[in-house]
Structure formats: structure tokens, C-alpha cells
Amino acid sequence: VTSVKALLLLLVAGLFMWAGVAKALDPVAAAQEVANYRLVGPGLATALAVYLPWLEIVVALALGVRRTQGGALLLSGILYGLFIAALASAWGRGLDIACGCFGAGGGTGNYGLWIGRNLLLLGVITVLARQWCADRLPGFGGRLATTPARG
């Protein structure tokens, strides 16, 4: 069971790292992808495009360290929640845009697929967060509690 949890953790961390690095390497393209959602102005889109990739990289690294897993899981959930809301909003407004999830490029308008994938990952994050609350999540540093949490 621990190895399954470790694999799920690795999956989420790997996706965050991939997404973060892809966007950090091309902040100009990332800014355009953010601006395409038309939720924020160009200035804020540029700032978000510089900040979000690094946040994703930091979250990916923090997911592997027991001392910071709780905060990383909380941020992962919030970020995926925001991504899903942004995609749903763009879908609702009929925008023909690329996801921008893993940097520039890719097809446009596959909202069902993108939202479904993000919901699945949000589900995985929720499971991992519950395990973290019970102190049953593997990671570097520290050690697992021998007794489950109450409440």
C-alpha cells in the first residue's frame, strides 16, 4: 500500500515538475497562454506566467519531503481547483484556446479531456491529503507514525 501511495505522490510531483519546467523555460509563451483565458489583464498574466511555473516546481519538490508535504498538498489542491475553474470558464465562454497546462502548443478546445484529467488528479491529491492527515504518507525525512490519527 505504501508503494502505491509513493507512486501516486511521484505521479503528482512529476506532473507539477513537468508543467513547471515547461512553462519556466518559455515565460513569454506562458504569458500568452495565461492571457488567452481572458480572466486577467496582460500585466497580471505576465506576472502569473513568471510566478506559477516556479510555484509548481517548488510544490513538486516539496511533495517529496515529509516536512513540507502538507503545505504542498494543500497548494496542489488549490492550484488544480483554480485550473479547473479557469478551464470551465473558458469553455463556458466558447474560447478556442490551448490548455497551456504543460507549456505552449498542443491542441485547442479539448476542455472535456483537460477538465476530466484535472478532476482525476484532484481526486488523487484528495486521497493523498487524507493519508497525510493520518500521517501515513511516505517521503524523504522524518518517519511514519505508528498509530493512525484521530479526527
Place this chain on the structure above:
Amino acid sequence: MRPEAQVASGGWGRRLRAVREAGCLLLVALVPAVVVWVWHPGARVDAGSTDGVSVAVVRQWPAETVLWVDARNEDEYRAGHLPGALSLPEARWEQQLPVVLEKWLPELRVVVYCGGQACQASQRVARRLREDLGAEEVYYLEGGYEAWRREVGR
């Protein structure tokens, strides 16, 4: 605090700790972001810096100074396009870019359009053209082909 003691202190303690950790992670991510912001010259270029231009404005430009680029897919292009427009969908970038380069001159204004207000392909293609051609005067048509048909009627 030992893990066993943390567990015993209940779930709320751990949740509060998670919030504190999240705050710290937000600050940690700020450090490389600020470094990139300061040192990466391209990072501060505003998104959407590829300029949009309205149909009314383009119509005031002499026709011979405008190179039209159609960012829609091939089927849409074949079904109807602006007079003289060259097809350059993102999916066929490598094949079609040489055709555009053949017609492009530095003194021309390049105007890229796609289907309508909702599509974003024209902005992406305009940005890529700016990068690949090194051209200053690359614009996307606001409202796209729909706006043109509505205002010009062809």
C-alpha cells in the same frame, strides 16, 4: 515535536501546519520568480504584446502594404478567405511558413486572422511570426474573419 505526538494532537494541528507550510512555499517560489523577472528580458514583455488591429483600421491601409495570413485550418481556408490571404494554420507551420516567407517583405504589414472573436489562433500565429520573421509590424485582426465579413460583406 515527534510524529506520534503530532498525530495525538489531532487533525486540526496538522491542518494548521499545512497552511503555514503552504504560506512558506508560496514565499519560496517568489524568490526564483523575482530573479527571472529581473534578469530575463523577455519575461516582462506583456502578454498580448502582439497588437490587435480592427477591420476599420486595416481598411485605411493601402491594400498593397498588407500581407494577409489566414490562421484557420485548411478546410475553412478553402471554404473562403480574404483576397490574397496565405494559409498558415499552426498544424501546418513547417510546410506553410516558406510560402509566407516567399511573399513577405520587411516593409509589409502582416495581418493574421482566424475565425472570430473567440478564436486565439491568430494571436498565437502572429506571435510566432514576430519571433520567426523578426518583424515589427505583425498584427492580429480583432474579430477575425467573421468581423471582416460583417463589416466588408465578402
